[in-house]
Amino acid sequence: MTVPIPQPSASASPAPLGAGDLAAEITAELSSRLRTVRLHGFRPPRPAAPTLVAVAHGSRDPRALPAVRALLDRVRALRPGLPVRLGHIELNQPLLADTLADLRGDAVLVPLLFGHGYHVTHDLPAALAAAPHLTGRIAAPLGPHPLLAEALHGRLLEAGAAAGLGSTAVILAAAGSRAARSARDTERTARLLSARLGGLPVVPAYAHPSPATTPERDASRHPSRTAAAPTVAEAVRTLTADGHERIALAGCFTAPGRFATQCAAAAPGVAAAPLGDHPALARLVLHRYDQALLTRTGSGPESIRAATVAV
Incomplete structure (x- = not known):
């Protein structure tokens, strides 16, 4: 009597995986699952700041x-x-x-x-x-900005000149520009500084070109050269004529330089230092x-x- 040998059916289990195939399948499964995992406190790297x-x-x-x-x-x-x-x-x-x-x-x-x-x-x-x-x-x-007014105020305080400390007016000196918008910026900064000083008068004034050049001749090489008015000396005369006996000077200057030095030299009283690292x-x-x-x-x-x- 012949006994038939069973044949594997279509639904039979597949052959066992080899070691290499098993490792590849595990790696693929882990990669798939890790995409859905967010570690506590983890943040993806941000692009470099400009x-x-x-x-x-x-x-x-x-x-x-x-x-x-x-x-x-x-x-x-x-x-x-x-x-x-x-x-x-x-x-x-x-x-x-x-x-x-x-x-x-x-x-x-x-x-x-x-x-x-x-x-x-x-x-x-x-x-x-x-x-x-x-x-x-x-x-x-x-400028203009309240933080700039804060820095200007701070330098005035360091110099010992502010409302209640012996000044009746302040000149805000700036390099100046032929651009009307630049003058408006300085005027707005003067108003912000005045507000910080409790309403003390703050008058914008500008550096004067050096005697070696004139605005007309210098403008072709340096279109930014100041042509704004008044100069610091002119502002001093006006404030003195108005009865202000103690006048301090604040300057919109980041660092010492020719204009900052000229403006400080024209001040009749205390001149605050450039803003620097305020x-x-x-x-x-x-x-x-x-x-x-x-x-x-x-x-x-x-x-x-x-x-x-x-x-």
Whole structure:
């Protein structure tokens, strides 16, 4: 009698996996499951922050560069990990063009200037246009802003000149510009400072071109050269004629330089030091950087909109 040998049916279990096949299947399963797992406290890596390029004017005064570097050190301390670089429009190294040439990726140019003068509206856009390898934007200048008024107030207090401390008026000195918008920025800053000083009169005034040049001849080489009025000396005469016997001077100057020195020399009383690394100024630099990132562009009228950034 012949006994039939059973044949495997179609539903029989597959042959055992080899060691290599089993390892591959386990790896694939783990990869699939890990995609759905979110570890407690884990955050995916963020893209690198755009480089903050602080743009200083530059000065032959040997005290200027250390003062600007001290300001940027304070900015770095407030925002650890943020890449911060320095570029000068003229007179000091590194020049802005060289700084931009060394960068890659995204950058925000933050002018260490206090109004919408020629450097902000022409020189900085031209510098970005000459660096097509960068994706860049330009932040608003440092003034006007309440943080700037805070820094100016702080320097006046350090100098011993403020409301109730022996001053009856303050001159707010600035480099000045041929641009009408720049003068309006200075006037707004003067009003903000006056409010911080409890309503003490604050009169904007401007540096005078050096005797070696005239505004007409110098304008072709330096379109930003001041033509604003009054000068500090003229403001002093006006305030004195109005009966103000004690006049202090505050300056919209980041660092020591020719204009800051000229304005201080024309002051009849206490002259506050340049703003330098005042904490409020460092916070303002970061605010302008953040504001530029939150707006469509950093240099147009929309950049003045209030930004939801802690300052």
